[in-house]
């Protein structure tokens with residue numbers, strides 16, 4: 266009798282979940298144009314095949330992207346990001362987000378991305394010069410198989426420091442927490458599941474989760490963080506799927522069938538590229554048609570490497586190449602601007618495009634050691650040249666146009682900048698072809 270009672274109580278406790286509906290959320294972030302399968306990166310076709318499978322099996326599926334879809338490969342760079350949104354249509358995304366790299370070709374280009382994409386691109390806190398919202402909407406309210414879902418889109422407030430000022434004049438980025446203070450209380454009563462689609466970075470996203478416990482789930486991006494299982498912060502889960510399509514996030518949300526707000530059961534995992542099925546043929550055909558337009562130019566062998574080079578190892582080597590190219594005292598290549606590592610074996614021009622997808626030019630900056638030290642203090646870790654710099658001396662520095670533009674904004678007339686107009690990428694390809702990496 267006692268056993269039966271325990272069983273009944275147990276059933277009462279778990280029955281809401283047994284009867285409950287399920288929402289499946291699939292997610293990517295920081296895809297950076299990696300439509301073609303390459304090494305650890307799945308490519309669009311394999312992801313599309315998996316999404317298709319899941320959508321066929323479940324009545325309520327959402328496929329989300331958390332921003333920075335473009336900039337990172339030759340196809341993206343040569344055609345200014347547009348093909349990536351075309352390929353994303355074939356992958357059947359439901360909702361996307363504007364990340365900082367969506368500004369790489371100037372904010373006006375975002376209108377084109379919005380026109381190409383079949384899915385809405387959200388942002389609640391990015392505005393153009395006339396105060397116009399730069400996304401399709403600040404948030405969405407959807408009903409999926411009777412489940413009321415709210416999705417809010419936010420980008421990091423630091424975005425202006427992360428893209429070129431040219432073509433991005435007069436933009437405003439509002440504080441994400443301020444936006445959530447308004448939106449969360451407004452949307453919570455209208456939703457069973459409230460999601461923040463965020464391009465803010467994992468640490469900051471965890472802080473937002475702490476502050477806004479009425480969010481059920483944060484699908485994050487920007488910091489390229491591999492979060493194998495969504496991190497629990499109080500009642501809120503915070504997910505992120507690394508970068509470049511190396512992983513696809515899969516989250517199952519089970520709703521209690523009570524009609525009332527009750528705890529959701531949320532479980533998630535990342536699926537690595539090698540665990541995904543064979544590529545979807547239609548998506549692969551589209552990817553191949555774009556790749557065919559660039560392969561003659563980029564699939565060219567330029568060198569052979571005996572070892573792997575990490576970004577930390579590449580930084581001083583690339584800096585030397587820039588300095589030597591214009592006879593400067595020093596080179597500075599920002600670590601976050603080195604977008605890929607180089608692996609032992611054959612090096613192709615494509616790999617240098619992947620490393621420098623932005624099309625930055627080489628600039629000679631003349632500045633004091635003191636200003637140079639301020640510039641280098643922006644690095645994520647201590648720059649290797651810091652100890653050798655004399656604050657009193659003036660230096661000629663070889664750097665890229667991204668750093669030069671931000672330095673000019675920060676220091677004004679105390680520095681001079683001369684843009685050579687030569688692409689950093691071209692110099693790297695030329696030098697690595699002539700001398701290897703040294």
Ligand SMILES: [Zn+2]
Pocket residue numbers: 333364365366464486487488
């Ligand atoms: Zn980003």
